[in-house]
Amino acid sequence: MSDIRTAVRDAKRASLELAAAGTAEKDMALAAMAEALDAGREAILAANADDMAAAEAEGLEGPMLKRLSVTDEKIDGMIAGIRDVAALKDPVGQTMSAKELDEGLVLYQISCPIGMIGVIFESRPDVVPQIMSLCLKSGNGVVFKGGREAVRTNRALFGILRDAAMGHVPADAFVMAETRDDVDALLDLDDCIDLLIPRGSNAFVRHIKESTRIPVLGHAAGICHVYVDGHADPAKAERVVFDSKVQYPAVCNAMETLLVHRDAAGSFLPVIAARFAEAGVEMRCDPESMPLMPGSVPASEEDWDTEYGDLTVSVHVVGSVGEAAAFINEHGSHHTDAIVTEDRSAAASFVSSVDSADVFVNASTRFADGYRFGKGAEVGISTNKIHSRGPVGMEGLMIYKYVLIGEGNIVADYAGKGARRFTHRDLDRELDL
Amino acid sequence: MSDIRTAVRDAKRASLELAAAGTAEKDMALAAMAEALDAGREAILAANADDMAAAEAEGLEGPMLKRLSVTDEKIDGMIAGIRDVAALKDPVGQTMSAKELDEGLVLYQISCPIGMIGVIFESRPDVVPQIMSLCLKSGNGVVFKGGREAVRTNRALFGILRDAAMGHVPADAFVMAETRDDVDALLDLDDCIDLLIPRGSNAFVRHIKESTRIPVLGHAAGICHVYVDGHADPAKAERVVFDSKVQYPAVCNAMETLLVHRDAAGSFLPVIAARFAEAGVEMRCDPESMPLMPGSVPASEEDWDTEYGDLTVSVHVVGSVGEAAAFINEHGSHHTDAIVTEDRSAAASFVSSVDSADVFVNASTRFADGYRFGKGAEVGISTNKIHSRGPVGMEGLMIYKYVLIGEGNIVADYAGKGARRFTHRDLDRELDL
Numbered sequence: 001m002s003d004i005r006t007a008v009r010d011a012k013r014a015s016l017e018l019a020a021a022g023t024a025e026k027d028m029a030l031a032a033m034a035e036a037l038d039a040g041r042e043a044i045l046a047a048n049a050d051d052m053a054a055a056e057a058e059g060l061e062g063p064m065l066k067r068l069s070v071t072d073e074k075i076d077g078m079i080a081g082i083r084d085v086a087a088l089k090d091p092v093g094q095t096m097s098a099k100e101l102d103e104g105l106v107l108y109q110i111s112c113p114i115g116m117i118g119v120i121f122e123s124r125p126d127v128v129p130q131i132m133s134l135c136l137k138s139g140n141g142v143v144f145k146g147g148r149e150a151v152r153t154n155r156a157l158f159g160i161l162r163d164a165a166m167g168h169v170p171a172d173a174f175v176m177a178e179t180r181d182d183v184d185a186l187l188d189l190d191d192c193i194d195l196l197i198p199r200g201s202n203a204f205v206r207h208i209k210e211s212t213r214i215p216v217l218g219h220a221a222g223i224c225h226v227y228v229d230g231h232a233d234p235a236k237a238e239r240v241v242f243d244s245k246v247q248y249p250a251v252c253n254a255m256e257t258l259l260v261h262r263d264a265a266g267s268f269l270p271v272i273a274a275r276f277a278e279a280g281v282e283m284r285c286d287p288e289s290m291p292l293m294p295g296s297v298p299a300s301e302e303d304w305d306t307e308y309g310d311l312t313v314s315v316h317v318v319g320s321v322g323e324a325a326a327f328i329n330e331h332g333s334h335h336t337d338a339i340v341t342e343d344r345s346a347a348a349s350f351v352s353s354v355d356s357a358d359v360f361v362n363a364s365t366r367f368a369d370g371y372r373f374g375k376g377a378e379v380g381i382s383t384n385k386i387h388s389r390g391p392v393g394m395e396g397l398m399i400y401k402y403v404l405i406g407e408g409n410i411v412a413d414y415a416g417k418g419a420r421r422f423t424h425r426d427l428d429r430e431l432d433l
Numbered sequence: 434m435s436d437i438r439t440a441v442r443d444a445k446r447a448s449l450e451l452a453a454a455g456t457a458e459k460d461m462a463l464a465a466m467a468e469a470l471d472a473g474r475e476a477i478l479a480a481n482a483d484d485m486a487a488a489e490a491e492g493l494e495g496p497m498l499k500r501l502s503v504t505d506e507k508i509d510g511m512i513a514g515i516r517d518v519a520a521l522k523d524p525v526g527q528t529m530s531a532k533e534l535d536e537g538l539v540l541y542q543i544s545c546p547i548g549m550i551g552v553i554f555e556s557r558p559d560v561v562p563q564i565m566s567l568c569l570k571s572g573n574g575v576v577f578k579g580g581r582e583a584v585r586t587n588r589a590l591f592g593i594l595r596d597a598a599m600g601h602v603p604a605d606a607f608v609m610a611e612t613r614d615d616v617d618a619l620l621d622l623d624d625c626i627d628l629l630i631p632r633g634s635n636a637f638v639r640h641i642k643e644s645t646r647i648p649v650l651g652h653a654a655g656i657c658h659v660y661v662d663g664h665a666d667p668a669k670a671e672r673v674v675f676d677s678k679v680q681y682p683a684v685c686n687a688m689e690t691l692l693v694h695r696d697a698a699g700s701f702l703p704v705i706a707a708r709f710a711e712a713g714v715e716m717r718c719d720p721e722s723m724p725l726m727p728g729s730v731p732a733s734e735e736d737w738d739t740e741y742g743d744l745t746v747s748v749h750v751v752g753s754v755g756e757a758a759a760f761i762n763e764h765g766s767h768h769t770d771a772i773v774t775e776d777r778s779a780a781a782s783f784v785s786s787v788d789s790a791d792v793f794v795n796a797s798t799r800f801a802d803g804y805r806f807g808k809g810a811e812v813g814i815s816t817n818k819i820h821s822r823g824p825v826g827m828e829g830l831m832i833y834k835y836v837l838i839g840e841g842n843i844v845a846d847y848a849g850k851g852a853r854r855f856t857h858r859d860l861d862r863e864l865d866l
Binding site: 013016017019020093099101105107110112114115194195209210213215233235236237239240242243247248325329340344345347348349351352353355356357358359360361362363364366367368372373374385386387389390391399400401402403404405406407408409410411412414415422424431433 | 446449450452453526532534538540543545547548627628642643646648666668669670672673675676680681758762773777778780781782784785786788789790791792793794795796797799800801805806807818819820822823824832833834835836837838839840841842843844845847848855857864866
């Protein structure tokens with residue numbers, strides 16, 4: 001549709017003004033947004049009731065309905081989230097480095113917003129206040145496209161937030177797309193949208209990644225491993241392995257495959273098998289581990305590449321930390337993998353060899369999360385190899401520009417006979433204009 | 434071809450070993466590469482003579498032939514370049530941040546290589562030693578594909594360098610592709626190649642960007658502006674504008690369009706027009722500037738979006754710094770743009786409003802360059818909005834992983850009643866395993 005294209009182009013222009021907005025204006029906009037959500041509860045709950053009724057009529061199921069539902073308590077959470085973002089330090093205009101190139105010629109590397117962010121998400125309407133507040137504070141424009149089933153709720157939330165921001169910042173930088181055709185238009189707008197953030201199922205994220213040339217920040221799978229080394233402390237191994245699998249198996253940072261060193265298999269596997277059996281975990285084993293895990297079934301080749309997302313685990317015995325790392329690099333999703341060991345050199349080898357965003361030593365894979373990492377607010381978890389990796393906070397919405405401040409300096413002075421030489425001296429100085 | 438796919442997959446595996454290689458081994462490999470180039474001059478010059486003869490027979494022209502040609506002096510430059518890279522600090526394994534999550538649970542952000550880099554370049558064979566040494570030092574694998582006309586030279590250089598590295602690091606991480614079909618195969622290998630670096634003409638880079646889902650680091654155009662503000666120092670304006678256009682007009686960081694504030698136009702434009710006329714610069718003017726620049730011709734709408742790459746300039750009069758920034762954001766290529774002004778608030782507004790990798794105050798656009806920025810060795814210049822922007826050194830080949838070191842910590846302890854609380858305390862500490 002040409003409508004959404006025009007709206008995104010206008011938003012792109014407005015986002016350049018938003019990039020130059022001051023901290024005070026942005027914080028006032030965030031405060032107004034929090035207040036407006038509080039004052040607008042009735043309209044939000046009414047819109048959500050309509051969405052819920054339509055969804056139930058269409059036969060939507062339990063967990064999807066639960067994600068779609070907005071309650072007074074959830075609105076409280078949204079308001080608190082916006083106030084948390086307002087309290088974060090303004091990430092725009094920070095001096096990342098300063099270097100004297102020559103007397104009177106100083107180069108600064110200054111943080112700035114990426115520009116225009118596209119957010120395509122499934123039912124959860126709390127994505128709207130969360131990402132909109134993060135984008136506003138970081139000076140980025142954003143175009144949202146939510147799921148069809150939440151269209152009334154998203155529209156109500158977005159309208160309230162945008163209107164509240166309008167008096168303080170160029171809120172034309174925020175757009176809500178609503179139709180299915182709009183998604184195709186967004187995926188095609190690689191000259192306007194600088195970064196796409198898909199939020200939803202693995203299949204959904206994979207589809208987005210395969211359908212656009214815009215850089216995508218996210219992860220399409222979470223096949224995480226715990227490797228119990230030959231020099232593991234048995235009590236730590238039991239705690240970490242059990243927590244990684246059982247504490248919340250539906251999420252991307254839960255363990256799918258357990259690797260065990262041959263030297264530890266005989267003592268460790270029967271113990272963890274009993275814990276797993278008690279918790280109702282299905283164990284799919286390679287031939288070496290199977291006799292050590294009562295109640296297990298044989299694993300197939302497919303199991304090593306499967307994200308179960310439930311109480312199922314695959315188990316494989318290896319002969320060395322190198323073999324474990326190679327197995328993880330081949331079958332994992334470069335998300336989060338852990339080693340349990342008391343041997344520092346095994347830990348060092350695992351850390352340098354495993355090609356994953358999060359590599360943990362003697363800690364549960366479940367710690368891979370923006371909140372637990374202390375990021376305040378999470379944009380998402382990325383398995384990308386450029387820009388941002390692992391749990392991503394507001395820093396993932398930033399890039400930098402190089403600002404060179406001179407006194408009329410020209411390159412001709414640094415060329416040919418008698419050329420001036422660059423000093424290239426690092427400075428401890430902030431850009432102050 | 435399945436050959437190159439297999440070779441790149443093998444290289445990807447080897448690159449994971451290279452990622453874990455120590456600084457000493459990598460520096461020994463670089464020293465051996467420099468020595469081998471010195472010892473292999475005869476073979477390199479002979480291969481190049483064959484390429485040159487074939488190119489001349491096919492009617493290749495002056496500048497292309499010059500770029501293809503390898504001389505003893507150019508080999509000296511390649512050797513010096515490799516030794517410069519060896520002298521750079523090892524960028525792998527640096528602690529970027531450290532945070533205590535709880536007593537005995539510390540999160541480190543550690544720099545690591547991106548993985549597998551693809552380099553597709555036109556005739557210049559010195560790309561091979563330059564990028565191969567940068568990738569080796571930063572622990573990245575690399576697959577090269579050079580131009581057909583340089584195939585013998587590239588093969589000779591690559592063979593010598595790879596053989597020299599082999600004794601010290603897993604040099605299977607380095608691959609040279611040779612056929613046209615190989616290019617399509619590389620562009621398609623988005624599961625193996627993490628980043629593509631095209632080196633060549635604008636049209637070539639644009640073609641690569643449009644033909645792959647792999648992230649591309651580079652720039653397809655360099656439409657740079659100088660804006661002479663109403664509060665510009667006339668002498669600085671003349672120096673900066675003349676240097677930006679005339680010092681080396683063929684390159685991406687030369688000025689294409691001159692913007693002048695209405696208040697300065699009457700005094701400044703006649704002066705710079707005389708300098709331009711003397712230097713043989715063709716001036717294409719908007720209606721307001723044309724009467725002020727003797728010898729100029731009218732500009733068309735197309736001129737504002739054109740990278741001339743020669744002694745041509747387009748000239749446009751604006752009414753404010755905001756209008757200048759909006760013009761630059763609409764017509765520029767987000768590469769490098771400069772303001773000349775003595776007014777700090779105009780400079781601040783320009784710096785925060787112009788959405789370009791390099792934004793300069795009272796300095797020539799021609800300073801936008803990795804060497805002048807003091808980066809030592811340049812990977813390229815990027816107009817991307819994520820990861821790396823502007824002149825990119827070895828830091829553009831790096832990403833990070835999060836390393837969490839615990840004592841058997843589990844997430845269950847931080848959930849439910851009596852949950853432990855995270856401390857999230859920043860630490861000044863290096864990862865030491």
